[in-house]
Amino acid sequence: MHRKVIWLLISVALVAALVLSSCSQPAPSVTPGTTVKGTTGATSPGTTTSTPTTSVTPGHETIKDSLGRTVEKPIYGGTLTLAAATDPKDFDEAFANTWLTPTLGMTNDPLVTVDWRAGPSGTNEANIMQDLYYPSFTQWIWPHLAESYEMPSPGVWIYYLRKGVLFQNKPPVNGREFTSADAAYSINRMYTKPGSWIYNAHPPTSIETPEKYTLKLTYDRFDSYDFIRSVSITYMVAKENIEQNNGEGGRNWKNAVGTGPYLLNDYVVGNSITYKKNPTYWETDPFIPGNKLPYIDTFKVLIIPDLSTRLAALRSGKIDQYWPLTYEQRQPFLTSNPQLKQRSITGGGYNIYLPNNVAPYKDIRVRDAISEAVNRDLIMNDFFHGEALRLAFPVLPSNPEYTPFDKLPQDIKDKYSYNPTNAKKLLADAGYPTGFSMKLTVNTANQTAQDMAALLKSMWDSVGINTTLVPQENAVFTSTL
Amino acid sequence: MGMATLAIEKAQTRKSRSLFVDVLARLVREKPMGLVGAIIVLIMFLTGIFANFLAPHGYNAFIAGQFLKPPSLAFPMGTDNVGRDIFSRVIYGARVSMIVGLCGSVLDVFVATIIGSISGFIGGKFDMVVQRFVDAFMCFPGLMLLITLMSLMGTGMAQVIFVLGLVWGVGGSRVVRGAVIAVKENVYIEASRAVGGSTRTTIFRHVLPNILAPIIVLFTTAVGGIVLAEASLSFLGYGIPPPTPSWGGMLGTSGRSYMLIAPWMVIWPGMALTVAVFGINMFGDALRDLLDPRLRGGVGRYGSARVERIKSRIQSMKAAR
Numbered sequence: 001m002h003r004k005v006i007w008l009l010i011s012v013a014l015v016a017a018l019v020l021s022s023c024s025q026p027a028p029s030v031t032p033g034t035t036v037k038g039t040t041g042a043t044s045p046g047t048t049t050s051t052p053t054t055s056v057t058p059g060h061e062t063i064k065d066s067l068g069r070t071v072e073k074p075i076y077g078g079t080l081t082l083a084a085a086t087d088p089k090d091f092d093e094a095f096a097n098t099w100l101t102p103t104l105g106m107t108n109d110p111l112v113t114v115d116w117r118a119g120p121s122g123t124n125e126a127n128i129m130q131d132l133y134y135p136s137f138t139q140w141i142w143p144h145l146a147e148s149y150e151m152p153s154p155g156v157w158i159y160y161l162r163k164g165v166l167f168q169n170k171p172p173v174n175g176r177e178f179t180s181a182d183a184a185y186s187i188n189r190m191y192t193k194p195g196s197w198i199y200n201a202h203p204p205t206s207i208e209t210p211e212k213y214t215l216k217l218t219y220d221r222f223d224s225y226d227f228i229r230s231v232s233i234t235y236m237v238a239k240e241n242i243e244q245n246n247g248e249g250g251r252n253w254k255n256a257v258g259t260g261p262y263l264l265n266d267y268v269v270g271n272s273i274t275y276k277k278n279p280t281y282w283e284t285d286p287f288i289p290g291n292k293l294p295y296i297d298t299f300k301v302l303i304i305p306d307l308s309t310r311l312a313a314l315r316s317g318k319i320d321q322y323w324p325l326t327y328e329q330r331q332p333f334l335t336s337n338p339q340l341k342q343r344s345i346t347g348g349g350y351n352i353y354l355p356n357n358v359a360p361y362k363d364i365r366v367r368d369a370i371s372e373a374v375n376r377d378l379i380m381n382d383f384f385h386g387e388a389l390r391l392a393f394p395v396l397p398s399n400p401e402y403t404p405f406d407k408l409p410q411d412i413k414d415k416y417s418y419n420p421t422n423a424k425k426l427l428a429d430a431g432y433p434t435g436f437s438m439k440l441t442v443n444t445a446n447q448t449a450q451d452m453a454a455l456l457k458s459m460w461d462s463v464g465i466n467t468t469l470v471p472q473e474n475a476v477f478t479s480t481l
Numbered sequence: 482m483g484m485a486t487l488a489i490e491k492a493q494t495r496k497s498r499s500l501f502v503d504v505l506a507r508l509v510r511e512k513p514m515g516l517v518g519a520i521i522v523l524i525m526f527l528t529g530i531f532a533n534f535l536a537p538h539g540y541n542a543f544i545a546g547q548f549l550k551p552p553s554l555a556f557p558m559g560t561d562n563v564g565r566d567i568f569s570r571v572i573y574g575a576r577v578s579m580i581v582g583l584c585g586s587v588l589d590v591f592v593a594t595i596i597g598s599i600s601g602f603i604g605g606k607f608d609m610v611v612q613r614f615v616d617a618f619m620c621f622p623g624l625m626l627l628i629t630l631m632s633l634m635g636t637g638m639a640q641v642i643f644v645l646g647l648v649w650g651v652g653g654s655r656v657v658r659g660a661v662i663a664v665k666e667n668v669y670i671e672a673s674r675a676v677g678g679s680t681r682t683t684i685f686r687h688v689l690p691n692i693l694a695p696i697i698v699l700f701t702t703a704v705g706g707i708v709l710a711e712a713s714l715s716f717l718g719y720g721i722p723p724p725t726p727s728w729g730g731m732l733g734t735s736g737r738s739y740m741l742i743a744p745w746m747v748i749w750p751g752m753a754l755t756v757a758v759f760g761i762n763m764f765g766d767a768l769r770d771l772l773d774p775r776l777r778g779g780v781g782r783y784g785s786a787r788v789e790r791i792k793s794r795i796q797s798m799k800a801a802r
Binding site for chain 1: 514541542545548563564632636718723724734735738741742743752
């Protein structure tokens with residue numbers, strides 16, 4: 001009996017300790033130490049930001065970069081370690097889409113890339129996800145293996161390739177020069193290989209190489225996506241390498257060879273990928289012209305499937321960088337690892353999709369009511385802690401056609417403003433004075449979406465739209481789209 | 482004479498108290514931890530029933546400007562990442578846990594009684610075949626079976642109750658079967674057969690009333706297990722769908738994500754779950770001891786302690802004469 005009482009008292013003491021710890025103030029949101037202004041990329045092009053600044057560690061040698069900033073002089077060497085959740089699905093994008101063949105971004109080059117000087121490391125005018133992950137607008141296109149290009153007539157693209165670019169010194173290419181024949185082969189196979197993700201997606205009617213460093217693509221009509229497909233996310237490969245093993249030579253990581261900044265040095269399934277610097281790489285630093293790239297000698301990617309383990313690896317210094325982190329994931333690092341630099345980027349959006357062809361949603365008044373019942377300011381400021389943008393325009397702020405919310409016409413602004421009184425009136429006008437019932441399907445793979453759905457339900461319930469949340473597993477959710 | 486007096490005294494004692502009052506009195510007198518458990522269960526039960534009146538806010542009502550706030554006078558348990566009062570959600574979570582626990586246990590007892598009583602009473606090859614199915618069912622790892630069934634049926638309170646009741650019931654049928662096998666060897670069962678009683682009549686009129694004690698114990702012990710299992714399913718995302726608060730769901734969804742920056746989001750529902758299951762288990766253990774004297778060496782209603790008290794009363798009455 002005494003022993004039971006003692007154990008009960010010990011248990012109560014433990015619980016009290018937990019309770020007292022829970023009553024402590026939350027960790028303060030400390031402003032990240034070093035950022036370029038406008039970290040969210042929310043400024044529209046053409047607006048003036050103050051001169052971008054970077055921090056300089058005292059005692060480090062400094063240099064002026066191409067933007068006129070005083071920056072630390074880059075140091076060559078070292079190892080950068082990152083983490084990935086899964087192994088690469090393939091090593092040849094003709095058999096799996098680009099997202100599943102991440103090694104190609106290190107070992108191979110496309111014909112054009114993006115202007116990284118416009119990104120968060122530079123002027124921060126471009127949205128890293130929308131514009132720099134893959135270029136969707138010519139505004140941020142930057143020459144790469146193609147020094148320049150022109151379109152003499154709609155549907156005809158001519159690319160003038162950079163001279164003196166060498167493949168990595170690995171058999172069977174053995175460091176030979178990259179030419180237009182390689183570009184023609186690389187692009188043609190992506191349109192003709194059944195496993196390619198652009199297989200038969202509006203292929204060019206002809207691919208010509210009039211000169212050693214000139215490539216001409218002719219399409220039956222103009223389509224800007226031809227530019228994206230052909231030259232910005234198609235990596236250049238060597239024919240003699242790919243055609244080993246009956247055309248599957250590129251699928252073996254040991255055969256990975258391109259003109260890129262790194263050689264694929266080692267790959268242990270489920271463990272790590274190691275890249276070594278390509279000593280014959282052609283590109284220079286766009287911020288510090290004259291400095292050959294890459295700076296880092298070794299690039300290592302640890303394969304860590306579990307998110308908690310990846311975060312623990314970042315906390316313990318086992319990896320040097322990780323993204324993306326949500327608000328709640330990165331907050332603890334502000335106190336545990338204050339030396340880590342943080343940067344916010346605009347990620348994906350959260351949208352509600354309504355079946356506009358059925359009642360009651362086909363009545364625009366109902367759709368307006370659904371919109372005006374949503375308190376977007378609360379969602380942006382409280383739910384997302386000020387790190388969100390109001391999607392009130394068809395394109396993102398980094399698009400040259402974007403119009404800021406405060407410059408939109410008043411009737412448009414009204415539709416995206418919180419007005420529950422008007423929402424009820426609109427519902428009454430549409431014939432639903434007591435509201436109606438609605439089911440909202442939510443993907444259970446996204447916890448943020450589920451939480452926001454609960455918030456939206458509360459908002460809609462208050463105006464009479466009786467909302468029932470229907471959580472669906474990811475596979476089921478996507479199959480119903 | 483002495484034995485007859487003792488028997489009369491026993492009968493008088495039995496008539497003076499109902500089973501419920503007797504158990505309650507002995508719970509208070511002999512099982513202090515069980516009493517604590519009973520109080521906890523009662524508090525949880527009343528909290529669930531009167532949640533609408535006890536909770537200061539709705540379970541999904543967000544409070545603007547109060548997202549991720551620590552415990553304070555205004556919000557005793559703090560607020561979550563959606564600005565909801567955690568105290569209110571814990572209270573409404575008690576309702577969910579009680580509904581799932583009680584309804585699941587009722588279904589559990591129903592299934593266990595049906596399978597166990599029929600299988601145990603009929604016996605022979607029928608019993609052997611049925612028990613092989615039960616064996617096969619019990620071979621599946623419990624949580625894996627629950628998750629699989631929930632994946633097929635979809636999330637929802639009715640589905641959770643059905644799945645948990647069914648799975649627990651199949652396992653509990655063993656207990657009922659054992660009790661039925663013990664009872665069916667008694668003379669009154671043979672007598673019922675001798676006078677022409679059907680199997681159904683014999684089971685309902687003679688077997689079930691005599692295995693009521695283990696059934697009650699099965700019910701009370703199942704409540705705690707089902708509450709915990711529901712919490713596990715909700716934690717994994719297969720239980721009660723949002724935004725209906727479930728203690729397990731509060732732990733497994735946003736609570737787990739914000740644990741490092743808002744520990745109150747997991748501490749309070751975790752504590753509520755711990756205290757509730759502790760209370761249910763203590764109460765169930767005490768009830769088992771009080772109703773089934775064979776398990777605890779005769780401290781039950783007709784156990785040796787009771788006999789000793791009766792003997793001492795007889796002696797004092799004799800002395801008074």
